[in-house]
Amino acid sequence: MKNWYLFLLSLVAAFVLFIVLSFFYNQNTPEELELSEPIRIVLKSIEGQPMDFWEVATQGIDEAAKEFGINVRISGPRFEKEINRQINIMNAVIDERPPLIVLAANDYKRLVASVEKADSLGIPVITIDSGVNSDIPVSFIATNNIDAGEKAGEEMERLISLNSRKSIAIVSHIKETATAIDREAGVREALGGENIVGTWFCDVEPEKAYLITMELLKNESIGGIVALNEMATLGVARAIDESRASDRIFVVGFDNSVRELAYLEEGIIKATVVQRPYNMGYLSIKTAVEYLKGNKVETFLDTGSILITKENMFKREYQELLFPVSKK
């Protein structure tokens, strides 16, 4: 057939039809983010106890990944104290050029270099839980630890008013960590008018916190201890339990391990401030997706904290938070 122009015209018409149809279908199919490479997540530690903070956070991450239809890959050192290892892992991840990195920094200062390297390669970074000393991360998703500290401080203020002993001690987990600094600041802010005898550091070891508490027990004026993380709380609570001092010294702790909750039920710990790791994990991925879609994201997102006491620990809305239903 010599009528090539008919064939050409038909092709043109079909092409126009295709364009019209694709316009039509695009309106009818929701916009989805498609990534060739998974989003990489570098956590503080990946081999914790079941139901601990990072496992729950991982559940939140997985849920968000499922909801937004993207792939994620999680890595991290075995223990929180392995800062160098986290730096190495971070650098290896950067070399794979992922579309985005979510980082829970084990050190406020030493991971800045890695974050800067990622930025120079055009890889956006979102920090969660613990940030870095840099403006580079597009978003920081964490518990507002000053807020959380204030909640603990306010509860301690209420408790100390019922106690004849008025001095308060703070047992912190580690010196140069943003969470410790912020929580302590919050506690001190809330307890402005009270007598704070000092801050002790347990270096994230319950044993050390136990020994510190044993030492503090010798001080007859101390009526309250604020422990700033799980390890510190556990150490303090064990010392109080063993010394049967729960009626003399009131403890307000942080986090929600099963052991802590048992202490709470027994009355050894009077209150604990818990974070929302599930929401943190979920929001980190949600924010990452928003950012990659080109939408504006908040530079800081507070995932919130809740003060749990014996009275509200079995409330319906906190049960799942305190006792996450394990995947296993």
Add this chain to the structure above:
Amino acid sequence: MKRTLRFGTLESRIYMIFTLMIFATVFVMQLVSFRFTMNTVRNSTLENNRILLGQLVTQIDSYIEGMEQISLAVQNDVQLLEYLQEEKDPSSAEYSFIQQRLGNYIQARNDISDIIIVGHNGAVIAGDPETALNPWTNVSEKEWYRDAIDAGGQTAVSSSYVQNIVAGRYSWVVSLSREILSPNRNESLGVLLVDLKFNRIKDLCQSLVVGSKGYNFIIDSEQNYIFHPTQQLVYSNLRNEPLESIYSILGSTEEKFYHSDSKYFMIETSSITGWYIISVTYDSDIVTDWQYVQISYTFLGLVLFLIVGFATNRISTGITKPVRKLQEIMKSVDTGEFRLVGQIEATDEIRELAREYDTMVGHVRKLMDANIKEQELKRKSDLKALQAQINPHFLYNTLDSIIWMGEMGQNKEVVLMTSALSKLFRISISKGREFISISDEIAHVESYLTIQKMRYKDKFEYSIEIDPDLYNCTILKITLQPLVENAIYHGIKEVDHKGTIRITGEEQDGNIKLEVIDNGKGMTKSEMAELNSSLNISTDSSGLSRYGMGVHNVHERIQLYFGEDFGLSYFPADGGGTRITVLIPSRPLEVL
């Protein structure tokens, strides 16, 4: 022929219209089918979903029901009832016996977390002998305990919660509790608690889901979440379920599902627990591959466009090709050539048109032929009239001569001349026929010569030497007479010596050649040439004398009837004078 698509042609218009129509059709088609497919897929997916949801409810119900059977069995245990009615004694044989039996239930069903009996007599029997009760909890304040007392012997199903009755253990359970009544049914002995591992229900909810994103959740009638896969998000308001709208479709028979935010919610009630189990399906899981649909519709469009293209081409070829041919043939009219179309491969309409055209051309041709004939006839009749004009002067002169001869008493001459005249006219009339035999023509010219010879008193002699074989051949009448007349008036009359006129005739190459030769004045060469050429000039424009006109007419008539190969020509005769040759085709005489 140029084969490109020009706008304005029939072909391009047909193509455009059809393409636009197909375009609109395909678009509307896919719109309709989009809705249709969407509905079909959605309905079937939702139907499957409903079945799945029904299964889920059935499984949950039968699961709870199975547990209820256990609780019923336990509560009907006579030994247990007796034990509860008596004083408590944890060290007794009955206690361990009962405990062992409860333990067996837990062993047999790995989805039972705990079976605990709390007696009003202070006895607490746990299925698991290792179990130590949580000293910090007050059983009688527990919801399951109060619900069981309120239910009065019926099973109370709790919501999901964290059970803390066992020291150091916090497990998610759903509790079935039931008040244990004495056999005579009027005394409350205690409460039986069967804790079901919540994971079992959770696994059920999470296994029976649709699509990659779909999920199930359970709420009770007070809008508390029994189970939600992302309970924390729900409680911290990061995810909200439209509970009000979901409840609104509960009693409705028409609304089978609730659609919002690209999600479908379906609700089923578990009759045993009173829970509402809701399944959520995402739009994106229902129909995933629109790209494929789009491509197939585009392909369909392309195929249709191509078909239209070729069909248009066929149709227009069927119309325009014969029309063009017709047009070409019609153009031949311009050149005066009337061509017929004849048989043509085309549609009926075009063939009809062609036939009509042919008929018309036929008519035109006939008309033109008739016209030409008429013209010719007119000319002929003109000539005939001219022919008739030859005679008057000659007639008057002859009649004068006769009168004069009569007066002179020359009766013999009068008779001769009159009979010659009579013969002359008879032949020249010849009943109106144009063609006569050569013998008649000879008689005619002889009559004329006789008369002239008498009038001019033997001024000339004449001889007729025509081959007798030709006598029966045809000749236009009055061919020779004008030539003879011419020879007399322009040749012999002008000279003093006695003239001679010779008429010869012979066959030459199948034609007849007649000659009239005189020895008269003759002509110069240039006069001769002029005369010859003037023969072929139309009569009207030449200023010829009457005699010249006669000769000219003869030539014209011969050419008119026989064609341009025939006619007259002047030659100089031997010894002065003029020779006129007449060439006509040799034809036997026919009765016309």
